[in-house]
Structure formats: C-alpha cells, structure tokens
Amino acid sequence: MSFVWGLLYGTGAVILIAGGAVVGVWWERKVSARIQLRLGPQQLGPAGSLQMLADVPKLLFKEDVVPASADRLLFRYAPLAVFAPIAMSLAVIPFWAGWAPLDSAAGVLFFLAVPSISVLGILFSAWGSHNTLATLGGVRAAAQMVSYEVPRALAVLSVVVLGGSLQPSELMDAWRWWWIPVTLLGFGVYFIASIAEMNRGPFDLPEAESELVAGYFADYSGIRWAVFMMAEYGAMIASALFGAALFFGGFMWLPGVAGLAVHIGIAALIITAVMWVKWTFPRLRQDQLMTFCWTVLTPLALVQLVLAVVVALWL
Amino acid sequence: MILTVACAGAFALGVYAVLVRREIIGILAGAELMLGAAAVQLLVAGSGEFAAGASSFGLILLVVAAAEAVVGLALIVTAYRRAKRSRIEEFGEVSG
Amino acid sequence: MSAHDLAVASAAALVLAGAAGTALARSATRLVLSLGAFLLGVALCFLALGSPLLAAAQVFVYIGGVLVLVLFALMVVGRGDGESPRVESRHDPGAALVALGLFVVLAIVTPKRPSGIAPPEMVSPLAVADVLLGSGIVAFELAGVLLLAALLAVLVIVKSGGER
Known part of the structure; x- marks a missing residue:
C-alpha cells in the first residue's frame, strides 16, 4: 500500500514541477521583460501564455546529442540524479494543518539534506562531459552549493528552535504570527542562500555564459537540458513553498482551501522576488561569492540563531 | 540478521580495499566502508530499549568519521600538490 | 514478506x-x-x-x-x-x-x-537530544572540540602545503 502511495506521490511531484516550470518560464519572461523595459512574449494567446506550448515540443523532439568523448552512463543519467532529489524534497513541505505528504520526525532536516544529493548529480554530469568548461562549471557549482548549505541550514534552524520540533506538522502547529518579525533576518539569509543553492543569478557563476558557455550543462540538448531546467525551477518552487510555510506561516492564516491559496500566493510572491533579483543584480565574482557566504551570510545566520534561542528561552 | 551479514561483508570489503589499494584515495574509501558498516551494526545491536542511546552514539560516530575523512583528503591533496605523488609506495619517508 | x-x-x-x-x-x-x-x-x-x-x-x-x-x-x-x-x-x-x-x-x-x-x-529526535544533552554531554562536547581541531588541522595542512 505504501508503495502505491509513493508511486502516486512521485508522479504528482513530477507533474507539479513540470507544470510549475512551464508557468515559471512564462512568468520569468514577463517579469524580466518588465524589469528591463523590453517586450516579453506577445503573439501566442493572451499575454503570450501559449508560447510555452511551442517551446515544450521543441525541447521534447530536439535530438538528444551525447558527445563522442563523454562517459555515456554518467552523461545520460546524471540529470536524473539532479532532478529526483529535488522532487523528493517536496514531500516534506506541510500544505495543510497537521498534514504533510511525508510527515517524518526529521522532516525539516530531510528537506535540507536530500537536495544536497543533486550536487553530486551536477558534479557527475560535469565530469561525465569530459569538457573543460563543463568541469569548471561543475566544480564551481559544487563549491557554491556545499558552502551555502551552511547559512541556509542555520537560518531554518532558528525556526526549529522556536517551534521545538523537526516534524513539519508539529512545527506548523506551533507557528505563531509574531515569529515573522523574530525570524525576518533568518528569512533574508534563507532567501539569499536558496538563490545560491539553485545556481540562479546573481549567483549563477557555474553557468556564466560569458566565460563558461553554459557551465555544467554546456553539452546537453533537448530533453536532458530540459531536465536541468526543471530541476532549477523545481528547486525554486520547493524553496519558496517551504520558506512560505516556515517563515510566513503559509496555510496557517486561513482555514482549509483558502489557507492553501494563501500559502501558494506567498510562495508565488517569493518566486517573483527571486526573478526580480536575478534580472536586477549583476553576477558576482568567484572570490566575492565565497567571502560573502562565509563572512556575511553565516555570521548573520548565527546572530539570527542566537536571537531565536533568546526569544525561545524568554517565553 | 540480513543487515548484520551485509555489514560484516561491507566491513571485510573495506579491509580488503585498505590492503590492496595503491591509490591513497582508494584506501580512504575503504576506511569509510568500515566506519559505515560499524555504524549500522551499532544501531542493530542497540535497537530496543537502548535505541535513543545508539542513535546518539551513531551521530557522534558520524561526526568523528567525517572529520577523519576531511583531514585525510586535505593531506592527500596537499601531498599531491607538493610532490605530485598519490600512490602509497611513493611515500617512503614521513618527514619533510 | x-x-x-x-x-x-x-x-x-x-x-x-x-x-x-x-x-x-x-x-x-x-x-x-x-x-x-x-x-x-x-x-x-x-x-x-x-x-x-x-x-x-x-x-x-x-x-x-x-x-x-x-x-x-x-x-x-x-x-x-x-x-x-x-x-x-x-x-x-x-x-x-x-x-x-x-x-x-x-x-x-x-x-x-x-x-x-x-x-x-x-526514535524521535527529542529522545536523541535528551541523551546527547544529558548523560552524553561529555561525548557531545568532545565531538565539537574534535570538529574544531579538524577544521584547524585542515587549515594548517593546506596553508603549509601552499608555501613550498
């Protein structure tokens, strides 16, 4: 029985991410066009919303090229190792009062730990390409993702300290509105570190097209490239939904379906902010990236943790 | 039962890797096998009323093993950058 | 099964x-x-x-x-x-x-x-926390010290390697 549920859930997660990626790409085109004062998709359907209907078949039917010098096994299956952990991490996000698809006793840690498997997928795909630019991009991505995991985990930990549980449903039961001002700094750290985790601008050094062509997915085309893109949008959706629940209470504001709508609304606002950041700020340099993580973001996360501990003890 | 046998097998394979590998990273991977197998066996032995104690000891084992691996890898990379050596026979002397 | x-x-x-x-x-x-x-x-x-x-x-x-x-x-x-x-x-x-x-x-x-x-x-994480911060506090603190020592050791090893 649990296998059937797992299968159903996995299918649901993939459909959710695929649909989210399609809507996300359309929304990103519109947001970036608005920010940079240019035209987004206009021609197909209302506000260009059918443009993706043309783009998806193009990606699906494009030839799936494997470079002659590449390690075939790694090159073919590494994109799945990037995507699958991110789809898995959706399982522990609480959507409903007292319920999450996988309400594990260590759920919050699960959300932080499982996507880190995708670092390995990125490194393998980069190394499997046997291509200098791809390998450089992969090493950059791995260094960045391993580093930014630290402030991200510390920021989430401050909410866990206030709630006194690692179980998503218990944590949300304990959630109170006054946590928002207390953990606002933590949300800032979580937001920035999450952008770095999904390798998006201004932290997109691993795929910096002006120096590395496209980084670790330089050699990919067609459906495998689309899997990388789906992993990126999936990470964005998962981070936004999780952040909306932990830092802004998500569904706790209203009962039932209305609460779910509020949750998705907050997450959509966070996703829009992620896109806004990408199209506004220029890309960082590699040394700036690491210095920023270890001398600014991590100390800020520690300050937030101390603040949360003081508040939790004072109550 | 099945877990114990699997762990014994993994431990023995780790010992074998340490004995026959020439590349130092291979030896370190063998040590990782032994530590992982020992951690699982610790939890098998500690299930039941000592479960919480076994879990916390497993957590500390995890920390110690991770520290060991990180120091080991730093040594390997530094030795390679200094002398371009990464095989065990090439390290005749420890000093210098 | x-x-x-x-x-x-x-x-x-x-x-x-x-x-x-x-x-x-x-x-x-x-x-x-x-x-x-x-x-x-x-x-x-x-x-x-x-x-x-x-x-x-x-x-x-x-x-x-x-x-x-x-x-x-x-x-x-x-x-x-x-x-x-x-x-x-x-x-x-x-x-x-x-x-x-x-x-x-x-x-x-x-x-x-x-x-x-x-x-x-x-095993709930709370039970593990009770052991680690109760009877196992010495081992817990020692693990922290060991991590700090490992961090410093890696820094020293990598720095001394770069000088030559």
Whole structure:
C-alpha cells in the first residue's frame, strides 16, 4: 500500500514541477521583460501564455546529442540524479494543518539534506562531459552549493528552535504570527542562500555564459537540458513553498482551501522576488561569492540563531 | 540478521580495499566502508530499549568519521600538490 | 514478506553492492558512484532501523559533503587527461584470505536482531537530544572540540602545503 502511495506521490511531484516550470518560464519572461523595459512574449494567446506550448515540443523532439568523448552512463543519467532529489524534497513541505505528504520526525532536516544529493548529480554530469568548461562549471557549482548549505541550514534552524520540533506538522502547529518579525533576518539569509543553492543569478557563476558557455550543462540538448531546467525551477518552487510555510506561516492564516491559496500566493510572491533579483543584480565574482557566504551570510545566520534561542528561552 | 551479514561483508570489503589499494584515495574509501558498516551494526545491536542511546552514539560516530575523512583528503591533496605523488609506495619517508 | 522486510533487504543489497564496487572498481568514476551507493544504503539501513534523524544526517554529511570532497580530491589527483583516472590495486590471495576470515568471524560473533520481528519504533529526535544533552554531554562536547581541531588541522595542512 505504501508503495502505491509513493508511486502516486512521485508522479504528482513530477507533474507539479513540470507544470510549475512551464508557468515559471512564462512568468520569468514577463517579469524580466518588465524589469528591463523590453517586450516579453506577445503573439501566442493572451499575454503570450501559449508560447510555452511551442517551446515544450521543441525541447521534447530536439535530438538528444551525447558527445563522442563523454562517459555515456554518467552523461545520460546524471540529470536524473539532479532532478529526483529535488522532487523528493517536496514531500516534506506541510500544505495543510497537521498534514504533510511525508510527515517524518526529521522532516525539516530531510528537506535540507536530500537536495544536497543533486550536487553530486551536477558534479557527475560535469565530469561525465569530459569538457573543460563543463568541469569548471561543475566544480564551481559544487563549491557554491556545499558552502551555502551552511547559512541556509542555520537560518531554518532558528525556526526549529522556536517551534521545538523537526516534524513539519508539529512545527506548523506551533507557528505563531509574531515569529515573522523574530525570524525576518533568518528569512533574508534563507532567501539569499536558496538563490545560491539553485545556481540562479546573481549567483549563477557555474553557468556564466560569458566565460563558461553554459557551465555544467554546456553539452546537453533537448530533453536532458530540459531536465536541468526543471530541476532549477523545481528547486525554486520547493524553496519558496517551504520558506512560505516556515517563515510566513503559509496555510496557517486561513482555514482549509483558502489557507492553501494563501500559502501558494506567498510562495508565488517569493518566486517573483527571486526573478526580480536575478534580472536586477549583476553576477558576482568567484572570490566575492565565497567571502560573502562565509563572512556575511553565516555570521548573520548565527546572530539570527542566537536571537531565536533568546526569544525561545524568554517565553 | 540480513543487515548484520551485509555489514560484516561491507566491513571485510573495506579491509580488503585498505590492503590492496595503491591509490591513497582508494584506501580512504575503504576506511569509510568500515566506519559505515560499524555504524549500522551499532544501531542493530542497540535497537530496543537502548535505541535513543545508539542513535546518539551513531551521530557522534558520524561526526568523528567525517572529520577523519576531511583531514585525510586535505593531506592527500596537499601531498599531491607538493610532490605530485598519490600512490602509497611513493611515500617512503614521513618527514619533510 | 512485508514492506519493511523488503526495505531492509534492498538496503542490505545496496550496502553490499556499493561496498563491492568501492573495493574492486578500477575507474575512479565507478569508485565514487559505488561509494555513493554504499553511503545511501547506510542511510536506508538507519531508516529501516528506526532512526530518521541519523538517516537525514548521513545523507547531509556524507553524500552532500564528504563524497563531494572525495570527488574534488580525485579531480585534483587524477592523472589521466580527460579520461577518468584509474584507481590501481594489487590484488593478492593473502589479503583476500584475511578479508574472508574477518567476514566469517564478524558474521558469527556480532549480535543480531532476530528476523521477522516487528519493525522497530521510530526514535524521535527529542529522545536523541535528551541523551546527547544529558548523560552524553561529555561525548557531545568532545565531538565539537574534535570538529574544531579538524577544521584547524585542515587549515594548517593546506596553508603549509601552499608555501613550498
């Protein structure tokens, strides 16, 4: 029985991410066009919303090229190792009062730990390409993702300290509105570190097209490239939904379906902010990236943790 | 039962890797096998009323093993950058 | 055969297959893949033995951290140009005999949980925290000191290596 549920859930997660990626790409085109004062998709359907209907078949039917010098096994299956952990991490996000698809006793840690498997997928795909630019991009991505995991985990930990549980449903039961001002700094750290985790601008050094062509997915085309893109949008959706629940209470504001709508609304606002950041700020340099993580973001996360501990003890 | 046998097998394979590998990273991977197998066996032995104690000891084992691996890898990379050596026979002397 | 038995069996199979690959693989890529399978198998064993906290920590620390570092070290040390570096070994019967003997002794001596009993209860993270911050506080603090020492040791090793 649990296998059937797992299968159903996995299918649901993939459909959710695929649909989210399609809507996300359309929304990103519109947001970036608005920010940079240019035209987004206009021609197909209302506000260009059918443009993706043309783009998806193009990606699906494009030839799936494997470079002659590449390690075939790694090159073919590494994109799945990037995507699958991110789809898995959706399982522990609480959507409903007292319920999450996988309400594990260590759920919050699960959300932080499982996507880190995708670092390995990125490194393998980069190394499997046997291509200098791809390998450089992969090493950059791995260094960045391993580093930014630290402030991200510390920021989430401050909410866990206030709630006194690692179980998503218990944590949300304990959630109170006054946590928002207390953990606002933590949300800032979580937001920035999450952008770095999904390798998006201004932290997109691993795929910096002006120096590395496209980084670790330089050699990919067609459906495998689309899997990388789906992993990126999936990470964005998962981070936004999780952040909306932990830092802004998500569904706790209203009962039932209305609460779910509020949750998705907050997450959509966070996703829009992620896109806004990408199209506004220029890309960082590699040394700036690491210095920023270890001398600014991590100390800020520690300050937030101390603040949360003081508040939790004072109550 | 099945877990114990699997762990014994993994431990023995780790010992074998340490004995026959020439590349130092291979030896370190063998040590990782032994530590992982020992951690699982610790939890098998500690299930039941000592479960919480076994879990916390497993957590500390995890920390110690991770520290060991990180120091080991730093040594390997530094030795390679200094002398371009990464095989065990090439390290005749420890000093210098 | 219940779902729990199946989970235990697949975790054990993953552990054994990963360990065999790690000990015997010839190419560095296969070695890292096998080590990853082994570490994932260990995490599944932790989960099957009722410790989700330990399983999540295993994935976080080993697969997300240590394995990435191993891959980095292999990329630095690897000798082949473009090709996946070889990891050589000198197989000999003596070593195989030692390993086999150890396996037999370990499989006989180590305590076992009788098969077929109900899956163990989940250990809650709170119970682990009670042990770590209660009777196990000394070990907990020592682990922290050890991590600090390891951090400093890595800094010293890497810095002194760069001077020459």
